[in-house]
Amino acid sequence: MAVARKALLAGVGGALVLALAVLFFAWSGLYNVAASQPHWALTRWFLDFGLRRSVATHSASITPPKLDDKNLVILGAGHFDAGCAPCHGAPGGHSDPIVDRMLPAPPELNRAASNWSTEQLFWIVKHGLKFTGMPAWVAQQRDDEVWAVVAFLRALPQMSASQYRLFAIGDPEPRPNDGAEIARNGMTMEALTRCVRCHRGDARPRSALVPRLAGQSQAYVERALRDFASGSRLSGIMEPIAVALDAAAITALSAYYAGAPNPAPSAPPIESNADQIARGKDIATKGVAESGVPPCLVCHGDARAPSFPKLDGQYAPYIVGQIDLWKRGLRTKSGYGAIMGTIASRLTDEQARDVAAYFASVAAPTAQKLKPPIPPSRHGGRRAR
Amino acid sequence: MRDRQRFLRIARAASACLVLAGCEGVQSTLAPTGPQAQHIAQLFWVMVAGSGAIMLMVALLTAIALFAPARRRAFLAGDTVVLAGGLIFPVVTLSALLVYGLVMLGAGPGRMAASPVGIEVAGERWWWRVVYRDAGAAVESANELRIPLGRAVEIELSSDNVIHSFWAPRLAGKLDMIPGRKTVLTLSAETAGVSRGQCAEYCGGAHALMAFNVVAMPPNEYDEWRLREFQPAQEPTTQQTRAGKALFLSHGCGACHTIRGTPAAGRLGPDLTHLGGRISIGAAILATNEASIAQWIKHNQDIKPGNLMPAFDIFSESELLALSRYLASLR
Numbered sequence: 001m002a003v004a005r006k007a008l009l010a011g012v013g014g015a016l017v018l019a020l021a022v023l024f025f026a027w028s029g030l031y032n033v034a035a036s037q038p039h040w041a042l043t044r045w046f047l048d049f050g051l052r053r054s055v056a057t058h059s060a061s062i063t064p065p066k067l068d069d070k071n072l073v074i075l076g077a078g079h080f081d082a083g084c085a086p087c088h089g090a091p092g093g094h095s096d097p098i099v100d101r102m103l104p105a106p107p108e109l110n111r112a113a114s115n116w117s118t119e120q121l122f123w124i125v126k127h128g129l130k131f132t133g134m135p136a137w138v139a140q141q142r143d144d145e146v147w148a149v150v151a152f153l154r155a156l157p158q159m160s161a162s163q164y165r166l167f168a169i170g171d172p173e174p175r176p177n178d179g180a181e182i183a184r185n186g187m188t189m190e191a192l193t194r195c196v197r198c199h200r201g202d203a204r205p206r207s208a209l210v211p212r213l214a215g216q217s218q219a220y221v222e223r224a225l226r227d228f229a230s231g232s233r234l235s236g237i238m239e240p241i242a243v244a245l246d247a248a249a250i251t252a253l254s255a256y257y258a259g260a261p262n263p264a265p266s267a268p269p270i271e272s273n274a275d276q277i278a279r280g281k282d283i284a285t286k287g288v289a290e291s292g293v294p295p296c297l298v299c300h301g302d303a304r305a306p307s308f309p310k311l312d313g314q315y316a317p318y319i320v321g322q323i324d325l326w327k328r329g330l331r332t333k334s335g336y337g338a339i340m341g342t343i344a345s346r347l348t349d350e351q352a353r354d355v356a357a358y359f360a361s362v363a364a365p366t367a368q369k370l371k372p373p374i375p376p377s378r379h380g381g382r383r384a385r
Numbered sequence: 386m387r388d389r390q391r392f393l394r395i396a397r398a399a400s401a402c403l404v405l406a407g408c409e410g411v412q413s414t415l416a417p418t419g420p421q422a423q424h425i426a427q428l429f430w431v432m433v434a435g436s437g438a439i440m441l442m443v444a445l446l447t448a449i450a451l452f453a454p455a456r457r458r459a460f461l462a463g464d465t466v467v468l469a470g471g472l473i474f475p476v477v478t479l480s481a482l483l484v485y486g487l488v489m490l491g492a493g494p495g496r497m498a499a500s501p502v503g504i505e506v507a508g509e510r511w512w513w514r515v516v517y518r519d520a521g522a523a524v525e526s527a528n529e530l531r532i533p534l535g536r537a538v539e540i541e542l543s544s545d546n547v548i549h550s551f552w553a554p555r556l557a558g559k560l561d562m563i564p565g566r567k568t569v570l571t572l573s574a575e576t577a578g579v580s581r582g583q584c585a586e587y588c589g590g591a592h593a594l595m596a597f598n599v600v601a602m603p604p605n606e607y608d609e610w611r612l613r614e615f616q617p618a619q620e621p622t623t624q625q626t627r628a629g630k631a632l633f634l635s636h637g638c639g640a641c642h643t644i645r646g647t648p649a650a651g652r653l654g655p656d657l658t659h660l661g662g663r664i665s666i667g668a669a670i671l672a673t674n675e676a677s678i679a680q681w682i683k684h685n686q687d688i689k690p691g692n693l694m695p696a697f698d699i700f701s702e703s704e705l706l707a708l709s710r711y712l713a714s715l716r
Contacts, residue, residue, distance in 0.1 A: 289652065289653065305632075
């Protein structure tokens with residue numbers, strides 16, 4: 001009895017001393033947190049082991065959706081180039097000496113698809129990693145966006161540098177080669193706020209998950225950018241971009257897109273057919289009385305106020321995706337969003353697909369030149385900070 | 386002592402409130418304004434008087450049985466009393482009451498004028514669609530019935546969603562509105578004025594806020610009103626109301642609402658052609674005026690949670706004023 005008590009006392013005392021010693025060591029500041037000094041092998045192993053186990057455990061219950069969709073890959077590529085490549089690098093790029101001095105150094109992601117499972121990649125992109133500099137996804141509710149990045153990461157290892165450039169940046173444009181211009185504006189190719197990376201200018205976006213902006217009403221584009229900037233419209237992709245735009249830039253940009261000619265209607269999704277488009281047209285023109293769905297065209301037709309978006313020729317997958325966001329209550333924070341949220345919640349998934357196929361099939365009227373298009377401001381697109 | 390006085394005062398005030406609410410209100414079945422409701426009220430008072438008398442009698446007999454000396458209460462054990470009080474009396478009373486009740490409730494419609502005024506009322510969630518027909522033309526209103534004094538009014542009740550119940554207590558009894566069926570309620574008013582009705586069958590979220598007004602009007606006023614009601618909406622006359630109309634048409638209001646004489650032809654929500662001429666908006670929830678219309682447009686989900694109209698929190702102050710002023714001007 002007495003022996004057991006002694007052993008217990010010794011144990012407790014020992015633990016206390018150890019804890020105090022650890023606390024003293026931390027207090028003394030002798031441990032070197034300098035990023036200029038690499039970790040000890042043991043520390044590195046321990047941190048790496050803990051990180052891998054944590055990711056594995058936390059991602060265990062995730063079920064990935066279908067990811068081999070070019071639209072997802074291209075959307076993911078566009079965001080990757082702005083949001084991830086600055087630290088992780090990109091095919092054909094060069095490493096950034098500042099980033100190289102981070103500890104841990106952000107891994108090049110060419111091999112990410114093989115190092116981590118799809119579910120684990122999703123979890124890391126969505127939640128970020130403590131003490132590594134890896135941030136969490138800006139809009140935690142937007143799993144659909146995170147999956148786009150994951151789809152891209154899985155496709156990345158097979159991507160050539162030129163293919164990556166096409167997906168992420170678009171058609172090669174002449175880089176500034178005038179010394180004075182570079183001196184003033186830098187290599188603008190990499191600016192976060194390059195809209196054309198995904199939306200393009202007056203051509204159709206490469207990904208059908210990206211809305212076509214050419215010919216859209218100016219008031220609507222302005223409102224969308226303000227909603228993204230204020231966080232009332234959630235998006236891990238658009239929020240950082242909109243926040244970087246000042247009021248003048250938002251006005252100039254929306255004027256540019258309103259004046260840009262709207263190209264030919266986007267092809268309806270492959271599985272859509274004449275029947276589906278006809279059903280969609282019925283909903284758009286007459287509504288669905290029994291479930292309280294008003295006709296779409298009263299707000300989205302030609303007599304609409306400019307603050308309502310035009311949907312003619314818009315990509316069907318984009319429309320379906322947005323209706324889904326409304327149904328999930330993720331786009332209902334703004335006054336306009338609350339209106340559409342009510343209506344979207346009354347649409348069945350099939351009706352949403354029908355109506356999207358209809359709008360995708362409608363030829364947008366050739367750009368009405370209400371105002372002369374204002375050319376994009378050279379400085380408007382620059383990051384303000 | 387003081388507590389007791391206060392308690393008494395509160396009790397008196399509370400009972401006074403109850404009495405007032407029960408008898409004086411615009412929605413009281415005890416303040417009938419038409420023969421059908423008078424019959425119901427009369428039936429009620431006869432029942433109250435009769436059952437009161439019977440209760441007194443039973444109490445008296447019970448008291449005799451409990452407290453009277455044995456020889457005084459002996460008669461209660463006699464066969465005659467048991468037979469008369471336990472069998473003959475209930476049979477006679479209840480049969481008489483049944484006949485009286487049937488005659489009462491069956492009365493009215495049969496004796497009404499041969500050419501009743503027809504109104505159709507459809508129960509919606511959560512408002513009343515009111516249709517007036519006239520030689521092929523049909524116009525819609527909402528949440529308000531206008532009826533001429535002294536004439537029989539035949540109200541055809543229907544619903545295409547859930548069961549509602551039409552109840553205007555000062556005019557008639559309740560009648561259910563059953564999907565797939567048409568029911569007909571006949572009533573008439575003898576006193577001019579406004580009385581209030583309410584959905585009397587739980588029909589979902591905003592059921593408690595599904596009310597309506599019945600306005601009984603002298604025949605000449607009614608004819609004038611009816612003439613106006615069949616006209617399309619007034620054109621806005623001021624710059625502000627014209628702006629209001631443009632806002633109405635460009636911001637999607639016409640997807641659900643009709644204003645006759647404009648492109649707005651939606652049928653999901655109430656017809657607004659003569660909104661400004663109605664007493665109330667939101668199914669007899671708010672008095673109609675510019676301010677309440679503006680409130681409704683912007684905050685209807687707070688005023689009447691769960692109603693099927695989304696809140697339109699998208700207008701600037703001046704836009705909202707123009708819009709509500711235009712709607713209020715539609716008399």
